[in-house]
Amino acid sequence: MAEASDTELVSNEEVTTTPTGRRRRKKSIVWEHFTIEAVAGGCTRACCKLCKQTFAYSSGSKIAGTSHLKRHITLGSCPKIKDQERKHLALTSGTKTDGDMSDPPPKRRYRISGFANASFDHDRSIRELAKMIIVHDYPLHIVEHPGFLSFIESLQPRLKMVDVNAIEGEVLAVYQSEKQNLMQVLGTIPGRISLTIGLWTTSQTLGYVSLAGQFIDNDWKLHRRMLNFLMVSSPHSENALSEAIGFSLSDWNLKTKLFTITLDNNCSSHDIYSANLRDHLSNKNALTLKGQLFVVRCYGHILNVVAQDIIASIHGIIYNIRESVKFVKASPAREERFAEVALHLEIPSTKTLSLDVTTQWNTTYLMLLAALEYKQAFTVLETCDDHYNEAPSSDDWKKVETVCIFLKLLYDSANVIISTPEPTSNIFFHEVWKILLELSNAISSEDAVVSGIAKEMHEKFDKYWKDCNLVLAIAVVMDPRFKMRLVEFSFSKIYGADSARYVKLVDDSIHELYQEYVAQPLPLTPAYVEQGEMNNINVTENNATESNATENNDNNNNNQPTTPIPTGDGLLDFDLYLSEMAINQPTKSELEQYLEESLLPRIQEFDILNWWKLNTIKYPTLSKMARDVLAIPISMASTSSSIFGTGAGNRVLDEYRSLLRPETVQALFCAKDWLQYLPTGVEPPSSAVVKMEI
Template identity: 80%
Template sequence: MAAASDTEPVTTETTPQPSKRRRKKSLVWEHFTIEAVAGGCTRACCKLCKQTFAYSSGSKIAGTSHLKRHIALGSCPKIKNQEKKMLALTSGSKADETFGEPPPKRRYRMSGFANAAFDQDVSCVYLAKMIIVHDYPLHMVEHPAFISFVQSLQPRFKMADFNAIEAEILAIYQKEKQSLMQVFGTMPGRVSLTIGLWTTSQTLGYVCLTGQFIDSDWRLHRRMLNFMMVSSPHSENALSEAIGVSLSDWSMKSKLFTITLDNNCSSHDIYSANLRDHLSNKNTLMLKGQLFVVRCYAHILNVVAQDVIASIHGIIYNIRESVKFIKASPAREENFAEIALQLEIPSTKTLSLDVTTQWNTTYLMLVAALEYKQAFTVLETCDDNYNEAPSTEDWKKVEIVCTYLKLLYDSANVIMATADPTSNIFFHEAWKIQLELTNATLNEDVLVSSFAKEMHEKFDKYWKDCSLVLAIAVVMDPRFKLKLVEFSFSKIYGADAGRYAKVVNDSIHELYLEYVAQPLPLTPAYEEQGEATGNNINGNENGNDNNRPANLVSNGDGLLDFDLYLSEMAVNQPTKSELEQYLEESLVPRIQEFDILNWWKLNNLKYPTLSKMARDVLAIPMSMVSTGSSIFASGTGSRVLDEYRSSLRPETVEALFCAKDWLQYLPTMAEPPSTAIVKMEL
C-alpha cells in the first residue's frame, strides 16, 4: 500500500501537462505551485502564506479565478502585511520587494497589488483635469459618496479639499498657458480673434476671447486666450479694453489681424467704429481697417432663420400641437397612419417635435408636417378632439418658409461638415443665399416677396459688411481666384458687377503691397531652388527666372555677347509681381479632396510674400462656432453662465474655461499613463 501510495504523486505530476501550459499563460503561477495529494488530485499552494486551494480532481480542473482573488484582493495575509508597510513609504517609491522575490515580468491588470505604482501628486493632477474637462463642480471633492468611491479604488489616496483642488486647477492653467505662449511666440503670421459674450444672474458678465492662426506647418489652430470678467460685457468700451488686455497678456499687440463678433445687427456699427478707434493706435490695421471687424456667419444664419420662424409663430404653434396630439397615444398614431395610407401620401418622413432653441429641428418638423397636410385636414373632420389643423393659406406660408429655411439649413450643414473651415469656403455659401433672396424679393407672388424681403433685409446687411473680406478670402483659393468673384457679382449686381469686382481687385492689390512693404526673411534655399522648383509644383512654366541675374557660363559657342544681351533684356523688362503671376495662372482643378493649406505650403517658396498674406487671410474665423459644435445651437445672444460657475472666483472661472479648451489638444488626455500598463499586460 505504501508503495502504491508513493507512486501516486508521480502519476499526478506527469498527467497534468495542460497545467504546465496553463502555468505559462496565467500570471497566477508566479505566486502559486501545484502540489499533488492523495486520490489523484492536486492543490495550488500560495508561495507566500502556504495556504492551499483545490486545483484538479482527476481530469477535472478547478480553474484559477479563486487563486487570482486570493492574490489580487489582498486575502493573502503576507500581502496585507506588505500593504501596511507601503503606507509608510513616500509616494513614487519602489515597491518591487513585495514578496521578497524578484519582481514579476508582468503585472495583473487588476491594480490592487502592493507592487502597483501610486503617486499622490499625479493622482491629484488627473482629478483636477477630470473636473476641468467634464465641467464637474469643484466641490465634488467634498462629496462623501465620491470620497468613498475613490477610497474603494485606492485607500492610500488622500482626497484634496476644495482649496487644494482649486490650486491644482490654477497650476494646470498656468502650466498650459506657458506652453501656449511659446507656440504663439513662434507664430509666423498674425492672429485673428473671436469675441463671445457671457452673462450671469448678477450684473457682471464675461468676455471670451479666442485666437485663430495658421502655424509654420500650415495647420489651422483655434485656442481660447482669455475668459475675463467685465462689469458691463455689452458695452463697446468693455470689449475694447478686454481685447487690449488680452493682446498685452499674450504679447501680441502687433499681431492682431481681424476680430469676429457675435453681436446684434443694430449695434454692429457702434462696435466696429469703437474697436477701430480704440485699437488702431496700438496696432497697424491692414487695408485701413476695412477687414478689421468681421461678423459671424453662423450668427447671421440664426438671426435670419429665427426671424422668419417668428413671423409664422402662430402656425408653427398649431403644427407643434398637432404633432403632440397625434403622438399622445399609439391609437392616434395608427389612425393618422391609416389616413395617410388612404390618401396615398408617398412620404417616408416621420412626424417629430422640435426643440424650440434649435431652429433646424423646427425646420425639419415643418418639412415633415408639410407632406402630411392633407392628412391633418382629414383628421380634423373625423376626430372631434382635434381642431388644430392649419388652413390652406397657412400651409402655403409654411411651404414658402421651408423653401428659404432650406437655403440656410443646407449652408449651415456645409460649414459644419468641414473639419477645419478656412475662410475661403464661406464666400460660396454667402453669395448663393444673397442671390436667392435678392431674386425672391422681386417675385410676383406677394407672399413670397414679403417673406424674402424680411430675410433679405437682415442678410443684405451682413453681405454689405462682409462681402469684401469674403471675396478676398476666396481669391486666395487657387481653384477660383477673382474668376468666381466676377461670376457671382455678375449674377447679383448685373450691370454694376464690374464696379463691385473692381473694389475687390483694388483691395487685393493694396493689401498685397502692404505685405510687400513688410520685411521678408528670404533664405539661401529660396534663392537657389525656390524659383526653380516653384514652377514645377503645378506644372506651370511662367516662373520668376528673370528676377535674378543668370549665372553666365561660357560654353565656347561664341555667343557670349548674346548671353549678355539676354541678361540686359531681363533687367530692363518689367517683372510681374507674385500676385499678378498668381492671378494670371490657370485655375487649379476643383476636386473634393483639395487641401488649400497644403497647396500654399507647397507653393510657399514660389510665392513667399503672397503666401504670408494667404496665411493671415485664410485664418480669419468667419464663424465663431468651434469644430464639432452645432451652428444651430449657437444662439443669437449672450450665453449664460450657470449659478455655480458664477459663484467661483473670476480667476478660477477663467482657468476652468481656458484649460478645458487647451487640454482637449493634449494626447495625454486621451491616453493616461495607466492605460499603457494595461496594454502591456494584454
C-alpha cells in the same frame, strides 16, 4: 487552469534573490496576505495570515512563484476570506448565513498581470481628477459628494480626497501648465492671428468677454484656441471691450500679430475702431488696408437671426404643428392610428415626425419639413378623432411650405460650413452671394407671402454684404479655383451694369494689400529667405570660401604652382544677356502671375491650405498674405449646435459658475478648450495580460 498558464503569470519582480545574491523587495500584492516561513532542508513555505494554511514557495534556489498564492486569495480558496464574503453578502442582501442559504452563482473574475505591481501616484490622480472636472464641466464640489467619495474609495482606498479649495488650486495649475504650452505654439506661428469676440451674461450685473484666436501654423493647418475669458462690469460698453482685447494681446504677446477681429451682430463696429483699442495696438501693427478688413461680422449669427425672424413670422402655425406632433406621439396607439391614416392616403414620405428644440432653429425646420409631408394625414385625423383639433388650415400649410423654402437656404448654407473640416474664409463668399441673389429674385415674386419674407431677409443680408463683401471677396480670390473670375461673375449678377465699379474696388484692394506685404514683411514671421535671396547668399558664401581658400593656398604653398580656377560652363555672355533681358522686361509680381494663371478644376475635395503649402516657394510673399487671409474666422461657430443656436444673446453663464472667482471661471473655460487637443488617455503597458475566468 493548466500549469502552463500559471507559469506565465510569474513576474520577475516577485523573485527574492538576484544572480548577484542581493535580495530584492517583494512587490506582489500576495505578500499583503502571506508570510514566508523557513522549513527543513533549506526550503521555505508561504503561510496565509488568515487561515494559516501553508504553500510551497522555494526549494533551494528554485522559486515556485506566486500564482497558486494568488488563486488562494482571489478565487475563494481561503476559508476565512470566503466566510467574510458570505457575511458581507448576507448584510447587503438581508438574507441569513445558515446552512439553508445556497451559494450565489460563480462570478466572472478578471486576472490582470502587469497592473498589480503598478505604483500608486497620489498627485497624478488628483491632477487627472482636476482635468476630468474641467473637461466634463463637473462642479468643483464633486470632491465633497458622498456618492463620488464612495466610488473613489472602492477604486483606490489609498487616495485621500482633497477639499474644494485644493481642487480649485489644481485646476488653476492645469490652466497655467497648458497656457505655457500654448504660449510656445503661438510664439512659433509664421503669420498673424485673428480674434473672435463673444459676450456672456450672468445672473448678476457682471458679464464676461471670451476671446479666441484663429491662425494657420507652419504646416498650413488651421487652428482656433481660446485665449481669455475675462470678467467685465459692462461687456457691451466700448471701453470694456477695448480693454479686454488690449489685455489679451498683451497677455499672449500678440500686439504685433493681430490681423482681424470677428464679432457677433450685437457688437458695433465703432467699438473696435475706438481710440482706446488703437492705443493698445503697437505702432508696428498698422491696420491692413486702413482698417477695412479689421472688423468682420459673424456669418453664423446672421443665419441665426434671419432664421429666427422667419420662424417668428408664423409662430402661431408652428405652435399648432408642434401640438399636433405631440398629440400623435403621446402614445403608441395614436402613432399606430396616424400611421394607418398615412398608409390609407398613400403618403410616400419616409420622414419621421419629431419635436423641435426651440433654441435650435434647424430642429424646427426639420419638424416643419416632416409635418408638411403628412399635412393630409393631420386633416383626416382631425375628422376621425374628437380629441384632436389642432390641424393647420390649407392656407397655413401654404405658409409653412414657403417658410421651409427660405429656411432651406439657410439650413443648406450652415451645413456647408459644418461639413468643412477646416472652414477657411474662402468658402463663405459662395454662401453669402448665392443667398443674396436668391432673395433679390424672390422679392419680385407675385406671391405676397414670398415677397414679404424675401424683403425682410434681404434687408439683413444686404447689410451684412455691405459690411463684409470686401473681406469675403479677397478671401475667395485666394482660392486658385476661382480667383477674380468668381468675383466678376457674382458681382455682375448682384450689381448688374454697375458691377465693373465694384470689381475694380476689390481688385485695387487686393493689389494694395499685396504691396503692404511686399513693402513691410511681417516682423512676427520667421526669417524667410526667398529663392533669389538664397541664391545670392549661396554665391556670396561660395565666393568668400573660394577667397579664403586662395589666400590659404598662397600662404601655405608659395613654392607650388597654382591651378587656374574653372570659369564655369563658359556661358558668362549668356548670363549677361539674361540680365539685360530682365532689366528691359521687368518680371511680373507674384500676384499678377497668380491671377493670370488658369483656374484649377473645381473638385469637391480640394484642400486649399495644402495647395498653398505646396506653392509657398513659387509665391513666397503672396503665400504669406494668403495664410493670414484664409485664417480669418468669418463665423464664430465652432460646433453644429452653436451655429444653429439662437445667437450670442443667449450665451448665459450658469448659476454655479457665476458664483466662482473670475480667475477660476477663466481657467475652466480655457483649459477645457486646450485639453481637447491632447491625447485622451494613456495606453496600458504592453506586457499587461488580461484573462477571464468563469
